Amino acid sequence: MNRTIKLALIFSFGLFLSANPSAQELSENDDPEFQRVAPFQVFDNLYYVGAKWVAAWVLETDQGLILFDTLYGDLTDIVIDGIRELGMDPNDIRYVVVTHAHYDHIGGARRIQEEFGAVVLMTEEDWQMVDEDPIYREYPKPMRHLLVTDNGTVNLGRTGLRFVKTPGHTPGVASTRFTVYDNGFPFQAFMFGGVGLNFEGVERTETYISSVKRLQSMGDIEVNIPNHAASGDVFERYEMLKDRKEGEPHPFVDPESYTAWLDQLLVMAEAKLVEEKAAAGQ
Numbered sequence: 145m146n147r148t149i150k151l152a153l154i155f156s157f158g159l160f161l162s163a164n165p166s167a168q169e170l171s172e173n174d175d176p177e178f179q180r181v182a183p184f185q186v187f188d189n190l191y192y193v194g195a196k197w198v199a200a201w202v203l204e205t206d207q208g209l210i211l212f213d214t215l216y217g218d219l220t221d222i223v224i225d226g227i228r229e230l231g232m233d234p235n236d237i238r239y240v241v242v243t244h245a246h247y248d249h250i251g252g253a254r255r256i257q258e259e260f261g262a263v264v265l266m267t268e269e270d271w272q273m274v275d276e277d278p279i280y281r282e283y284p285k286p287m288r289h290l291l292v293t294d295n296g297t298v299n300l301g302r303t304g305l306r307f308v309k310t311p312g313h314t315p316g317v318a319s320t321r322f323t324v325y326d327n328g329f330p331f332q333a334f335m336f337g338g339v340g341l342n343f344e345g346v347e348r349t350e351t352y353i354s355s356v357k358r359l360q361s362m363g364d365i366e367v368n369i370p371n372h373a374a375s376g377d378v379f380e381r382y383e384m385l386k387d388r389k390e391g392e393p394h395p396f397v398d399p400e401s402y403t404a405w406l407d408q409l410l411v412m413a414e415a416k417l418v419e420e421k422a423a424a425g426q
């Protein structure tokens with residue numbers, strides 16, 4: 145693995161997992177001008193339309209678009225503008241997969257439903273969160289559409305998604321596997337839908353650990369598509385992709401760093417479990 149990427153991978157953990165962002169980070173996070181990233185193509189059928197700190201992705205199929213996550217507030221403009229800038233039409237969004245019901249992923253779902261008639265998919269556990277008091281911030285509540293179930297599939301044209309429920313970060317995190325193509329060559333991609341350890345409790349931490357172990361046992365994932373850019377070095381890899389010479393490997397095809405990342409997550413979660421147990425007097 146490229147050394148720069150490895151360093152960035154380790155460095156980005158600290159940033160991404162900081163549970164209490166400073167006031168400056170908060171306002172930078174919410175500022176659409178600060179957050180705006182020109183949208184870009186990563187694979188034949190996959191595009192980045194997210195912001196700096198939180199991701200959104202479009203998977204293009206022969207029967208329309210699948211959007212992963214929606215950002216929130218004014219940041220949702222970045223998603224919609226990005227789809228148009230890439231030459232696609234947001235009216236073609238058929239499905240929105242919401243990885244989990246925290247405002248930064250679900251916040252624009254209601255708008256995408258209303259403006260473009262897209263169908264929103266989420267797990268039962270996270271649909272229930274929509275009816276409860278929000279954990280971090282309010283957002284317009286999406287209408288309840290379809291359920292993501294463990295091992296469930298959704299097909300759109302010739303494209304298939306397979307879901308893996310990976311609870312922990314929220315009670316019903318939706319992770320997805322799908323195929324991406326690089327000049328026609330297929331690769332197995334995976335989006336781990338909720339990574340951060342900003343939750344509490346022994347039981348929830350044990351649940352998170354089981355989810356990570358389950359992902360480790362899958363073993364055939366070649367491409368990590370993260371829902372926060374920093375946790376998969378999206379921008380660094382895109383710089384490498386732009387400079388790629390003919391015949392060189394695609395910088396997002398990196399099973400080794402995906403595996404190393406899961407290993408790191410497990411180490412951190414096991415350390416958290418020790419702390420949670422101590423706090424609970426266990």
Ligand SMILES: [Zn+2]
Nearest residue numbers: 244246313338
């Ligand atoms: Zn979250």
